[in-house]
Amino acid sequence: MKSIASLSLDLDNEWSYLKTHGDAGWEAMPSYLDIVVPRVLEILQRRGLRITFFVVGQDAALEKNARALRMIADAGHEIGNHSHRHEPWLHLYSEEELERELAESEAAIEAATGVKPDAFRGPGFSVSETTLRVLHRRGYRYDASTFPTFLGPLARAYYFMTSKLDPEEKRKRAKLFGSVRDGLRPLKPYRWKLAEGELLEIPVTTLPILRVPIHLSYVLYLGTFSPWLARTYFSAALRLCRLTGVEPSILLHPLDFLSGSDVPSLKFFPAMGLDLTKKLERTAHCLDRLQVLFDVRSLGEHAAAADRNPGMPNHEARFSA
Secondary structure: OOOEEEEEEEOOOHHHHHHHHOOOOHHHOOOOHHHHHHHHHHHHHHOOOOOEEEEOHHHHOOHHHHHHHHHHHHOOOEEEEOOOOOOOOHHHOOHHHHHHHHHHHHHHHHHHHOOOOOEEOOHHHOOOHHHHHHHHHOOOOEEOOOOOOOOHHHHHHHHHHHOOOOHHHHHHOOOOOOOHHHHHOOOOOEEEEEOOEEEEEOOOOEOOOOOOEOOHHHHHHHHOOOHHHHHHHHHHHHHHHHHHOOOOEEEEOHHHHOOOOOOHHHOOOOOOOOOHHHHHHHHHHHHHHHHHHOEEEEHHHHHHHHHOOOOOOEEEOOOOO
16 A cells, blocks of 8 residues: 655735735735636646645635635635735734634635635744644644745745845744754654644655755756756655655645746746746646655545554644744
8 A cells, every 4th residue: 555645735826925025016916816726626637636725815805716716625625724814924923813813714715615724834834832822722633834944044045135025024034934943843743732732733744864845846946957857856755755654745836837927927936937838747747756656635634644643743832932
């Protein structure tokens, strides 16, 4: 039998990328969901895949996105909560602010899709003890916000160099992509120990031992230098996961299925200059390779399987100030 692997997609929209980058015009809530959602669903349907979509509440609250989001639910995919306003400085929120943020997003997502989410991933992998406490209190089954890599500070430095942010905005984003210490977090599922109880955590998988990213956006970026390197890297990463007993949780983003011609405002993002046909072929190759080596499920199914493990470790919910 193959080991389980999971696929999830953070449904970040055009406006949320612009907002995080500090670009003007995001307030108009430009959206590409009508373009990308049918494209993603077709690719998944051809492979018989059911995955987890983390939806932003603000998108669910807008009527123009209703059709695209309903398509995801109707196709049988799991729907998780990706916050309401998609602010990667969620760790700075007070407990009251987090309660309000989650309540707003839950209500909007349920109204748009018919599903009340019980899975969460913070925008920009933002996570804190307060967030976990609020998630537990609100009945969430699992969190999927941790990203165990040593490269967070480098990614943040590059982001600051290419963004249009004033000092105050940079302060808000000071923990974007995490710290070097995050590279020491576990790759396998575990339970957070909280004063109120426990909460299951399913980390986004990075390369065992070296802890560098293996999500699709990173692989596609490598492919801009060498398609062979990208294919070899991803295949080797999956084999190393099997060798070390890591059941990979692989992350997708909408930009893995879009080109600069689809969304001119986001041409500056890595791999957005790739020809769309080539980009989709490379994304499809990675999905096919994952299916060859693993039994690919939604994050919810991954969480259910992990939850049955009597030897799953517990970890204190401690985060650097």
